[in-house]
Amino acid sequence: MYIDTHCHIIPSEYDNLTDVINALENNIAIVSGDSDSTNKEVIDVISKYPNLYGTIGIHPNEIDNDIDQSLKYIETNLSNPKIVGIGEIGLDYHYGKDDAKLQKDIFIKQLELARKYNMPVTIHSRDAALDTYEIIKNYRDLKITYHCYSYSVEMSEILLKLNIKFGIGGVLTFKNSKTIKDVVKKIPLGNILLETDSPYLAPVPYRGKKNMPSYVVYVAKKIAEIKNISYEEVLKVTTYNAIKQFDLNV
Ligand code: NI
Numbered sequence: 001m002y003i004d005t006h007c008h009i010i011p012s013e014y015d016n017l018t019d020v021i022n023a024l025e026n027n028i029a030i031v032s033g034d035s036d037s038t039n040k041e042v043i044d045v046i047s048k049y050p051n052l053y054g055t056i057g058i059h060p061n062e063i064d065n066d067i068d069q070s071l072k073y074i075e076t077n078l079s080n081p082k083i084v085g086i087g088e089i090g091l092d093y094h095y096g097k098d099d100a101k102l103q104k105d106i107f108i109k110q111l112e113l114a115r116k117y118n119m120p121v122t123i124h125s126r127d128a129a130l131d132t133y134e135i136i137k138n139y140r141d142l143k144i145t146y147h148c149y150s151y152s153v154e155m156s157e158i159l160l161k162l163n164i165k166f167g168i169g170g171v172l173t174f175k176n177s178k179t180i181k182d183v184v185k186k187i188p189l190g191n192i193l194l195e196t197d198s199p200y201l202a203p204v205p206y207r208g209k210k211n212m213p214s215y216v217v218y219v220a221k222k223i224a225e226i227k228n229i230s231y232e233e234v235l236k237v238t239t240y241n242a243i244k245q246f247d248l249n250v
Contacts, residue, residue, distance in 0.1 A: 002220060002235050003242040004029040004213035006088070006122060006147045006167050006195035009052075010041035013199050014210075020198075021049055023214040028052070030246060032088050032122060032147075034059035036070050039077070046082045053248060055085035055122050057110055060092040060103040067106060071113065078117045084246040086114045087122025088147055091135075094126045104135065111139050120246055122147050122167070129155050137162060143245050148197055149183065156183045160191060165245055167195040170203035170211060173222045184226050189237045193245065194219055 007029050014020055021029075030053045031046055033039035039056040046054040056077060058070050077083055089110045091103050114121045120143035125132040129151045136144055140162055147167035149156070156166065166187060171177050184192070194216045196203075202211035203218040220238065224231040243250060 001239050002027050002194060002216055003239050003248075004196050004198070004216045005145065005193040005242050005246070006030060006032050006055075006169070007198040007211075007213050008032060008034075008038070008200075009198055009213060010038060010045055012038070012041060017045075020212045020214075021052070023212060024051060025214075026051060027213070028242075028248070028250065029213040030055060030084060030242075033057060034088050034124075035062040036065055036073065039070075039073065043077060043080065043083070053082050053084045053246065054080075055087040056083060057087045057089040057122070058106060059088055059124060060090055060107065061095070063099070063102060063106050067109075071109060074110070075113055075117075078113070078119060081249075084248060085120040085122055085145075086110055087145075088124040089121060090124040090126075091128035091132050092124060092126045093128045093131075100131070104131065107135060111135070111142065114142050115139065120145065124148070126150065133158065136164075145193055145245060147195060148201070149180065152179060153182050153186055156187055160187060163191070165191055165193050165241065167193050168223065169195045169197050169219055170201040170207070170215070172226075173203040173218055174207065175204075181226055184223055189223075189227065189229070189234065190241060192223065192238055193242050194223075194234075194238045 033042040033056040042054040145165040198211040
């Protein structure tokens with residue numbers, strides 16, 4: 001069994017959503033929202049399939065609506081037993097830092113929500129390694145996952161001290177992605193979660209195509225190869241990690 005801990009398998013992303021979900025068979029996926037509209041789609045889709053769970057949150061590049069309204073919606077829906085975390089939330093300076101203060105403010109508000117309701121969080125952090133760290137080091141009490149971890153080996157060592165979990169996806173299988181391979185080699189398997197970020201970042205041999213959660217097996221195989229352990233061991237441990245991290249009732 002495997003668990004894809006981060007994907008966006010919602011109607012607005014797929015014409016063939018039923019096929020994508022059926023390809024999961026009895027495995028599990030955690031579907032993430034990142035805006036008002038996708039949070040609603042997540043809640044809708046996870047209600048229809050027993051093996052789908054969800055996280056809801058406002059992504060740093062999606063802060064344009066009435067944020068208080070958005071946060072209220074998130075808070076109200078945290079009582080849904082299939083909502084297992086807040087995310088994806090975080091900081092993204094890829095398109096500039098003009099709104100850095102606002103991004104931090106919204107990020108912190110959602111971390112406070114997570115603390116209030118004792119929920120795990122899934123973090124999106126791009127080109128913002130230090131600012132993200134400066135914030136999350138104040139939230140050691142939370143269960144935190146860096147989805148699609150993309151920073152240095154040095155940063156991964158710092159984050160390990162906070163017992164952060166690292167979401168590892170298709171990028172690991174790309175030919176030129178050396179840093180993430182070094183990170184995976186270095187961090188314990190106990191801190192790794194499998195993810196796809198579907199429909200984005202499909203692993204080799206599907207690179208460039210539309211990703212789906214069942215492709216997460218290619219990520220698991222790559223981890224096994226890099227760590228020189230069996231594929232079965234990777235599935236077993238990462239599945240256990242995901243169940244613990246998101247308190248899944250399976
Ligand atoms: Ni994502």
